[in-house]
Amino acid sequence: MNEQALIRDPVAPRAEGRPIKLACRNVWKVFGDGAQRCLAESGGNPTPEALAEGHLVGAVKRATIEVREGENFIVMGLSGSGKSTLVRCLSRLIEPTWGRVELDGKDLLKATPAELINIRRHKMGMVFQQFALLPHLTVLENIAFPLSVQGKDRKAREGRAHEMIELVGLKGREQFYPRELSGGQQQRVGIARSLAVEPDIWFLDEPFSALDPLIRREMQTELIRLQSVLKKTIVFITHDFDEAIRLADRVAIMKDGEIIQIGTPEEIVLHPATAYVAEFTRSVQRAKVMSAARLMRPLSMGADYGGEVRAGDKVASFAASIVGARKPFVVKDGGGAPLGEVTPDAVIDLLTERDQLRETRA
Template sequence: MAIIKVENLYKVFGKEPKRAIEMVKKGYKKDEIMAKTGTTIGINNVSFEVEPGESFVVMGLSGSGKSTLIRCLNRLIEPTSGSISINDKDITKMDKQELSELRKKNVSMVFQNFAIFPHYTVLENAAYGLKVMGVVKEEREKKALESLEAVGLKGWETYYPSKLSGGMQQRVGLARALATDPDILLMDEAFSALDPLIRKDMQSELLELQDKLQKTIIFITHDLDEALRLGDRIALMKDGEIVQIGTPEEIMMSPATEYVEKFVEDVDRSRVLTAEMIMKKSAAIIHYPKDGPRVALHRMKENDISSIFIVDKQNRLIGIVMAEDALTAVEKNETSLDTIIQKDIPTALPDTPLKEMFTLMTGKNLPLAVVDENYKFKGIVVRGTVMAKLAEGGNAND
């Protein structure tokens, strides 16, 4: 059962909304309508449903209508036509009173520039929604405290927002939104004003919170990484229309239009990590044929590793030796590595992207050697690094 159901939603800014909608339905383009009626189409025939507990991300460039859309969901902006049902009630037909109730109890919002009140303390800010509801002071402060604790701001209650960093201010914004215990959380580019590191933290914390609270979240963003990370499903918007809705996987695998494809490609080509960026350059190696199994074993012990790469005099990669094999060779009193070198090993070029490295490594319990076109040894990439980077989202700008 969907908690939010949007059907054929239109928003037209300007004086002749009806005529503009007629024109849209007849297939006129945005610019033509603008020229003829002086109106702007903010949202053009948008329909979607969101399930309870789902994180639904709306992604698009600026001007795509995503901020207008989210404001229609609590009617901060009045939709021109279409219906929006929340908990099976059409909110477009609600009167002032009902709408106010909806905003107090069911839907709360987190803003891009935090929009927390500078003349209130952190606690008063977090309690604001409850104050509007008319909850008595003691009780609202108790609830606000709980919600501040949930976002990690315990101990900051008496401070004024100006003393807080951007990340902390947005935590206050989040606490304020959670304090009323709404079903739905509207997050309008909530993390866009934060610097990348803090942003990443906030995303993680939101995911953790969501794990516990299971709210329905509508999250607006212009950032694909954020969308992929937070969204159970993603809707892509362009010029007021939704061009594709799907799981992150679906969006990445089969972009519906060129627009989506560009979004997705952009990420793959320029921003994904490559082998060169995550490899260890000063890795321990041994030289063939100069070094024998004893040297190999010694160097592995020294560096606390269980295998070691072998290069020739020109620094070209020959293969790898495992610690067990070297030990056996030493016991057999052999002096050469010839019998124990494994030559058939996976290698990556410096510009091999992270995802490919992962494929190369699956099924083999070996580190990956990075070599250039001439097979010269550049460095090694260990399994743990690849996994860690993949888990973080695998992007170079973090």
């Protein structure tokens, strides 16, 4: 069976009801002479045999995703899976061979070069693994640089740059040069520079993978903080599932150029669509992705509760407290209404993985 048919795409609760900001529909990126002709002759659905016969390489195949406004959408896969090629197709840094890419419902592939330049300058922010800071410019000048490209006057661009410096925690380092900064500080400059133009959508291609583990986690925390303030639409590329489950509203997993499953981290870990996804997520601690709502059972009459949690809270966030209390916790919705209860035994079973069937409760 074609793995593409197994894709499940539930809307993340946080993004439900929001308009679609960015979408791609049946996007292909095929390398080799005659790629466009091959796609046209097949109506945008060439067989593996047709690609092989034409000596063509499909880097991205039939990719279809919808990213909602304010959503953290993560694309992940191993090296060579096509994730970075896909994000470059979404931003038109490279041209898709086939399909549609839509921003606010408009097909980006039909934008003129002048329109595309304007979109990139005003609506898109990009951060890549390489910091790409200009070594002869200070922190302030690096962050203000895209605003000078926009034609902003010096007062306006430096004012905005100072705001971004404050936002990412670099106050006091305005006149430092990149060589005088740590790796984490350099990446903060890159983030501030991409945010200076106030983008509608933010593309982050493995922005933390070159950092040491402690700095990487610090930058993940910083991204979570920034997103809580800015509420940007984010497409984030990574090969690290722990990073994905910490940051994502939804995750798309790619293999050999195809998206084989889309879902919340909880959905993907607990209900893998293929053997590949199951193996990919095998080592993930279920407590990090399972919510209280999934582990809860109906409320008990007259129960003595030791605390309360929200339905969306991950089990790992309250495991120590509930085990220490030795009492069930009541699970409440966003309005404070009780929905059910989670018991210490259920949490212990999950942590020790004695009863993985328990995680199928809904």
